[in-house]
Amino acid sequence: MKAKGTVFKYGSNVDTDVIIPARYLNSSDPAELAAHCMVDLDPDFVGRVKEGDIIVADKNFGCGSSREHAPIAIKASGISCVIAETFARIFYRNAINIGLPIIECPKAAKDIENGDQVEVDFDSGKIYNRTKGTEFQGQAFPPFMQKIIQAGGLVNYINAK
């Protein structure tokens, strides 16, 4: 499995309130949530994001509220992968559980800039910055989580058991 796209680069502590503000939480429809994704941090995101694009951020991405609407909105907006120095723990669980690929890689998070073309190979955990010609090794998921991701999320994993 691979992801390839243009990078939207953000800083540290991107919280789930800016990813999807509570004023839109009266809906749980992925398409409707995607229409407001990142609005309080980057109002241009929704208009510019293309299928396959990648979010890269610094520390503690997805902190705050446990709302699964946040990774759902990101996934439904077409983002193929989120790379960060670290993730907040509930966001990390939620992303795995709904099948949004995420990778922790401090070096890649530092190197990659807004607008860079980036490719991620999920099998090897390798991250390639095609714009700069740099390459990084992201942290691979433990086998248990790989099983959940391969099943397409926790629901399918439980159904298969």
Place this chain on the structure above:
Amino acid sequence: MGMTMTQKILAAHAGLDHVEAGQLIEADLDLVLGNDITSPVAIREMDQMTVDTVFDKDKIALVMDHFVPNKDIKSAQHCKCVREFAHKHHITNFFDVGEMGIEHALLPEKGLTVAGDVIIGADSHTCTYGALGAFSTGVGSTDMAAGMATGKAWFKVPSALRFVLTGALPKWCSGKDVILYIIGKIGVDGALYKSMEFTGDGVASLSMDDRFAIANMAIEAGGKNGIFPVDEKTAAYMKEHSKKEYTIYEADADAVYEAEYTINLSELEPMVAFPHLPENTKGISQIQEDIEIDQSVIGSCTNGRIEDLRCAAAVLKGRKVKKGVRCIVIPATQAIYLQAVEEGLVKTFIEAGAIVSTPTCGPCLGGYMGILAEGERCISTTNRNFVGRMGHVESEVYLASPAVAAASAVTGKISAPAQL
């Protein structure tokens, strides 16, 4: 190698004699919680599962608290969805308008959370029940769905930070000041993926409401859970509120902690977290400038309990909310609301010019009941001051205790209660 309190609870619920930090385990759940925002997503996920029944109708709690009484048609649809699910599955602990309260104040009050439990909730502040010596942590809706279906959840056993509390809090200081001080010290990701274990002689001096406020905000330091040892106060609280059997776990003497912090409670002062992160804290004596406010909110799962209201009322008694400031008081549960009425606190609030609302999470997350306009500033006893958290993206939230929020409502600027 010894285990922390959290590790012992997790080991027991995974059927293991011993666990270590980093180990992946599957644990049995004593309670699965959801609210009116997160449950509809979980119910939709459960619909996609091959399982058609819940694991235990008595071990699921569904609390309608975020957008109720419903603020609009869409949130009414969400509550309807949860209500129908609760009815279909005969969920014992479904709390709708009239019985509901803010979930993390309500569940301990109803006796549904006790020492030694493993609890997951599709709400980040589920970590609150650590005040009772339980392992409880926030998860997303899919984990909630899997929990409702199977009664199990997977966990990575956390490492821990140890906070040794000594001394006793001075007047006008509360649990809120303790946790804001700690978050200021270690940062919003200072406890990322870790347990925050509170211990030391100082714990005994903290009331249960102080402990709830401290455990509640463990997530604001990135923590997986916050947990207190069980003492006489905990046992008395559980005896008063619960019929459930509880189990006391204690950390081993040789338990391993990644770091240890000693905090002398008697040296603390009221704390304020400046926008836009809970880690931007200052002691109130360090604030030199006048920070004028438009609104003061006293309530939430952090600070909507009876002691919080008593403290705010003590400040507001015989005083008036400054003209131009909107002061919103929200008792966290129906029982707390009634107690506040009986103790005359509600009278004090209304006479001071504050409003008193039915229990709701509303303003804390910018839902309703106190949304901020562009450029407005709010002092709030809630738990997050992120960009746009309580309304307009250009508004500001300052976090503080009920005493500071009440004093600030009187002066119209961020103020220490001792200086009124």
